[in-house]
Amino acid sequence: MSTINADRPADALRAGDRQADQERAESKPLGGIAGWLDDRTGAAKGMSFVLKKVFPDHWSFMLGEIAMYSMIICLLTGAFLTFWFVPSASPVVYDGSYIPLQGVTVSDAYRSTLDISFDIRGGLLIRQIHHWAALVFCVAILVHMGRVFFTGAFRKPREINWVIGSILSMLAIVEGFAGYSLPDDLLSGTGLRAAEGFMRSIPIIGSYVSYFVFGGAFPGEAIIPRLYAVHVLLLPAILVGLFTAHILLVFLHKHTQYPGPGKTNNNVVGFPMMPVYIAKAGGFFFIVFGVIALISALVTINPIWGYGPYDPSPVTAGSQPDWYMGFADGALRLLPGFLEFTAFGYTFSFNVMIGAILLIPIMYTLIGVYPFFEAWVTGDKREHHLLDRPRNNPTRTGIGVAAMTFYIVLFFASGNDLMAIKLHLSINDLTRLFQLLIFVGPPLAFWITKRICLSLQRADRQKVLHGRETGVIWRYPDGRFEEIHAPLTPQERWVLVQHESPEPLVITAETDANGVESPIARKERLRAKLSHFYFKDRVAPPTPSELEAAHHHGDHGVETHEPEAIEAGGAPARETIKADRQN
Amino acid sequence: MNDNETTAHGESGALAPAGGDGALETRSTTELDRFENPGLPPHVHRAADDDPKAAKRAEKQVATLFGLSMLSTLVFLVGYFAIHDDWVFFFPGLGQAKTLNVVLGLSLGFALFFIGIGAVHWAKTLMSDEEVVEERHPLGSSEVERAKAVKVVTDGGESAQINRRPLLKYSLGGALGLFALPFVLQVAGSLGPGNVEELKETLWDPKYNDGKPIRLFRDPERTPIKLSDVTLGSVFHVMPETMEKVYEEGKHVLEQKAKAAVILIRLNPDDIKVQKAKDWGVDGTVAYSKICTHVGCAVGLYEQQTHHLLCPCHQSTFDLTEDCAVIFGPAKRALPQLKITVDDEGYLVAPQGFKEPVGPSFWERAR
Ligand code: HEM
Numbered sequence: 001m002s003t004i005n006a007d008r009p010a011d012a013l014r015a016g017d018r019q020a021d022q023e024r025a026e027s028k029p030l031g032g033i034a035g036w037l038d039d040r041t042g043a044a045k046g047m048s049f050v051l052k053k054v055f056p057d058h059w060s061f062m063l064g065e066i067a068m069y070s071m072i073i074c075l076l077t078g079a080f081l082t083f084w085f086v087p088s089a090s091p092v093v094y095d096g097s098y099i100p101l102q103g104v105t106v107s108d109a110y111r112s113t114l115d116i117s118f119d120i121r122g123g124l125l126i127r128q129i130h131h132w133a134a135l136v137f138c139v140a141i142l143v144h145m146g147r148v149f150f151t152g153a154f155r156k157p158r159e160i161n162w163v164i165g166s167i168l169s170m171l172a173i174v175e176g177f178a179g180y181s182l183p184d185d186l187l188s189g190t191g192l193r194a195a196e197g198f199m200r201s202i203p204i205i206g207s208y209v210s211y212f213v214f215g216g217a218f219p220g221e222a223i224i225p226r227l228y229a230v231h232v233l234l235l236p237a238i239l240v241g242l243f244t245a246h247i248l249l250v251f252l253h254k255h256t257q258y259p260g261p262g263k264t265n266n267n268v269v270g271f272p273m274m275p276v277y278i279a280k281a282g283g284f285f286f287i288v289f290g291v292i293a294l295i296s297a298l299v300t301i302n303p304i305w306g307y308g309p310y311d312p313s314p315v316t317a318g319s320q321p322d323w324y325m326g327f328a329d330g331a332l333r334l335l336p337g338f339l340e341f342t343a344f345g346y347t348f349s350f351n352v353m354i355g356a357i358l359l360i361p362i363m364y365t366l367i368g369v370y371p372f373f374e375a376w377v378t379g380d381k382r383e384h385h386l387l388d389r390p391r392n393n394p395t396r397t398g399i400g401v402a403a404m405t406f407y408i409v410l411f412f413a414s415g416n417d418l419m420a421i422k423l424h425l426s427i428n429d430l431t432r433l434f435q436l437l438i439f440v441g442p443p444l445a446f447w448i449t450k451r452i453c454l455s456l457q458r459a460d461r462q463k464v465l466h467g468r469e470t471g472v473i474w475r476y477p478d479g480r481f482e483e484i485h486a487p488l489t490p491q492e493r494w495v496l497v498q499h500e501s502p503e504p505l506v507i508t509a510e511t512d513a514n515g516v517e518s519p520i521a522r523k524e525r526l527r528a529k530l531s532h533f534y535f536k537d538r539v540a541p542p543t544p545s546e547l548e549a550a551h552h553h554g555d556h557g558v559e560t561h562e563p564e565a566i567e568a569g570g571a572p573a574r575e576t577i578k579a580d581r582q583n
Numbered sequence: 584m585n586d587n588e589t590t591a592h593g594e595s596g597a598l599a600p601a602g603g604d605g606a607l608e609t610r611s612t613t614e615l616d617r618f619e620n621p622g623l624p625p626h627v628h629r630a631a632d633d634d635p636k637a638a639k640r641a642e643k644q645v646a647t648l649f650g651l652s653m654l655s656t657l658v659f660l661v662g663y664f665a666i667h668d669d670w671v672f673f674f675p676g677l678g679q680a681k682t683l684n685v686v687l688g689l690s691l692g693f694a695l696f697f698i699g700i701g702a703v704h705w706a707k708t709l710m711s712d713e714e715v716v717e718e719r720h721p722l723g724s725s726e727v728e729r730a731k732a733v734k735v736v737t738d739g740g741e742s743a744q745i746n747r748r749p750l751l752k753y754s755l756g757g758a759l760g761l762f763a764l765p766f767v768l769q770v771a772g773s774l775g776p777g778n779v780e781e782l783k784e785t786l787w788d789p790k791y792n793d794g795k796p797i798r799l800f801r802d803p804e805r806t807p808i809k810l811s812d813v814t815l816g817s818v819f820h821v822m823p824e825t826m827e828k829v830y831e832e833g834k835h836v837l838e839q840k841a842k843a844a845v846i847l848i849r850l851n852p853d854d855i856k857v858q859k860a861k862d863w864g865v866d867g868t869v870a871y872s873k874i875c876t877h878v879g880c881a882v883g884l885y886e887q888q889t890h891h892l893l894c895p896c897h898q899s900t901f902d903l904t905e906d907c908a909v910i911f912g913p914a915k916r917a918l919p920q921l922k923i924t925v926d927d928e929g930y931l932v933a934p935q936g937f938k939e940p941v942g943p944s945f946w947e948r949a950r
């Protein structure tokens with residue numbers, strides 16, 4: 001990003017602010033408990049550092065906060081649930097207050113979940129909040145990832161945090177699946193049944209993996225307590241650990257900011273932690289928690305009493321996993337059966353393995369390495385603290401939308417049966433359509449997105465060079481009508497012109513000193529090709545001289561809206577209206 | 584440009600930006616012709632910054648929001664004790680709802696929500712909204728500091744003599760590498776029995792019935808089925824007679840059910856196009872494993888007109904007239920057929936068990 005020296009008049013005005021803060025802080029001695037603590041920890045130094053940290057403000061920065069808060073809500077409500085939930089598959093006869101199931105033999109896990117729902121005051125609410133918070137968590141993580149991707153916030157020095165975030169996002173899915181399986185109702189048991197089938201599809205060790213995980217034949221009595229340990233101890237510990245690292249790195253790097261007047265690659269413009277962010281972010285926690293509680297009050301989720309206890313033989317029509325598993329389920333529905341075959345007497349089930357075992361790790365590996373890939377293609381080794389407007393990096397934005405399209409097609413494929421019923425379509429046709437879309441959709445989305453980005457950039461250029469449309473129409477003596485364009489202020493203009501528009505890299509030395517084609521050049525040729533792919537279509541940001549040229553007749557020094565013929569020079573024909581001269 | 588920058592864009596290896604014959608000067612010249620950052624716009628004061636009345640109003644609003652939160656908490660406390668467990672009411676648009684859950688949820692929700700809204704409103708109206716500028720500094724350590732760190736490490740190694748005494752290096756490596764093995768072995772060896780041959784067996788094998796044919800029992804009624812009970816087009820969910828012993832012992836009930844579930848259907852014999860399928864049935868009455876060959880859900884949605892069996896999990900469709908071959912969906916293999924006959928008393932029996940493993944595929948399946 002092109003940045004600017006810090007000493008501008010506006011900044012100078014502010015220079016005193018922070019110093020004043022410091023003096024004020026020094027004026028009040030630290031006493032009482034706080035003083036006692038500081039004597040023993042020296043925490044005051046860190047405190048003032050943390051509390052004075054500046055955070056830029058933007059709605060899209062709240063997405064990560066939603067993820068953080070919903071995870072905390074899961075931790076809180078999950079701890080409550082452990083007081084009553086019994087992670088055991090031993091059979092018991094249900095004798096609680098839900099009449100339709102009285103006398104039925106169920107697992108202790110299912111019984112205790114029914115008890116939480118019916119016999120513990122407010123227990124149902126806690127269950128509902130836990131489940132809704134888990135769903136919100138998974139949505140928020142994905143949307144947050146999208147924000148980071150499309151604004152290029154993953155670039156140096158934040159690649160590590162991108163990788164941590166990708167792992168968090170993957171573990172969130174696993175954590176959710178483990179929790180979903182705990183109540184041992186018909187739906188969750190069916191999910192485990194399928195999971196067992198997934199494990200079996202792994203070549204060579206699949207059957208053993210299944211036996212190890214389930215402690216013998218499916219379902220066995222081991223899986224519920226094992227998943228419980230994973231769900232309440234192992235994964236939460238990893239999630240909290242990674243999340244802590246994630247937040248510490250955000251502090252260390254200081255938050256990125258969107259480009260704008262006064263914002264440079266070398267500063268952070270925003271509000272201090274104390275008091276503004278404590279109030280805003282702290283308040284936001286209560287808002288998220290409150291909204292999730294309101295949803296949980298009104299919309300029932302996972303009414304396990306309606307599904308009944310798990311039994312491998314009854315049919316569960318319309319069985320659907322939680323939404324975050326949808327894409328993997330969709331992949332399983334789209335993979336054709338012919339991918340299973342027998343060779344050398346052994347069975348290869350790629351129809352299952354690709355979607356159930358490989359998809360998630362491959363997807364997250366691709367996500368995790370993207371920053372390194374892009375940095376290699378662009379050869380850009382600088383730190384980036386100013387965000388990209390998505391339109392200013394059309395190829396990256398296109399790749400992101402293509403990936404989203406892939407995900408969304410899989411997601412909708414997992415609802416093919418519901419869609420077929422609701423829309424009165426043949427499920428076979430729908431599935432074939434999705435099979436086609438999974439290949440055609442992403443490239444198409446890429447192309448369309450890239451075109452849109454380029455058009456938006458062109459529109460930005462127009463706006464800079466010819467001003468903003470005012471809605472005022474002038475009629476000229478010769479009868480023509482023309483809309484009046486008002487010039488942009490330097491502040492308005494800056495957002496549209498601040499970005500870089502890199503040119504593709506080209507090979508300069510294909511051969512080494514002896515004239516032999518070097519192996520390096522071959523690798524570099526790939527890089528040049530990719531760079532071409534990224535940057536061949538570019539709309540350069542307008543420069544001051546272009547703006548000058550755009551209203552060359554401003555030289556007269558007089559503002560007139562009188563139409564004149566324009567000289568050529570590649571300028572568009574509409575260029576009759578002058579903008580005010582800036583700079 | 585950026586202070587932190589070490590390498591300019593594209594300056595790496597043998598590549599250079601196009602149009603500049605490998606020189607970066609092209610970039611720098613365009614760099615000169617750039618707009619200048621105009622700096623922060625002037626700060627605009629809010630009403631509450633200058634007008635004490637507006638500030639007072641904002642204070643009252645925030646306090647009201649906090650008050651509403653307290654009120655909601657009170658409702659929660661009263662509701663917790665006052666609302667009867669089995670009260671339900673009808674909520675327009677959402678249907679029947681448990682009163683306790685709705686009242687507790689709404690009151691808790693509003694109690695939290697109003698705290699949040701109050702705090703944010705406070706921040707927006709009364710706390711300083713003057714932007715603060717903080718400078719960034721390059722993250723990497725200086726060369727001197729890096730060199731210091733390297734020196735600490737090399738000095739430490741030197742003092743430990745690790746480079747001079749390779750024997751120590753390699754034996755330590757070996758010990759550290761090996762000590763993980765007991766843990767791996769313990770987990771791998773003890774997680775579960777590895778008798779995967781079980782995957783190929785079901786309770787339909789006559790060996791579980793002293794070699795005698797096994798009767799088909801209704802599930803969950805657990806009564807034997809007479810051929811005459813099976814009318815054209817009817818569907819029975821079936822378990823083997825041998826399950827009775829399992830129920831009695833109360834052990835591995837679900838494990839056995841998960842493999843033995845069978846679906847029994849009577850078709851018009853002429854509709855069955857495969858001779859083996861006809862032979863293994865009785866008068867068009869045929870029995871098939873109900874465990875999907877994809878990943879194992881219970882297949883049990885039967886379409887009478889088309890004679891299709893549909894799996895609810897991923898919509899694999901099996902054609903009963905074609906020996907349950909897959910005609911659509913992600914499953915590859917047909918559902919295994921269970922051969923049935925009629926015994927002396929007119930009950931349906933399975934004389935030979937399944938001839939292939941049921942359920943999802945696995946590596947050793949065809950062995
Ligand atoms: C951080 C992410 C977490 C996610 C995404 C998550 C997700 C879930 C889900 C979807 C369920 C099924 C709930 C239902 O509908 O009944 C569940 C159940 C459960 N979770 Fe979590 N959970 C998380 C963290 C925790 C933690 C930290 C604990 C405990 C310390 C916990 C304890 C439990 C218990 C005991 C159950 C079973 C009780 C029941 O189903 O009612 N969870 N979890």
Ligand code: FES
Nearest residue numbers: 875877878894897
């Ligand atoms: S389990 Fe039957 S289609 Fe997947």
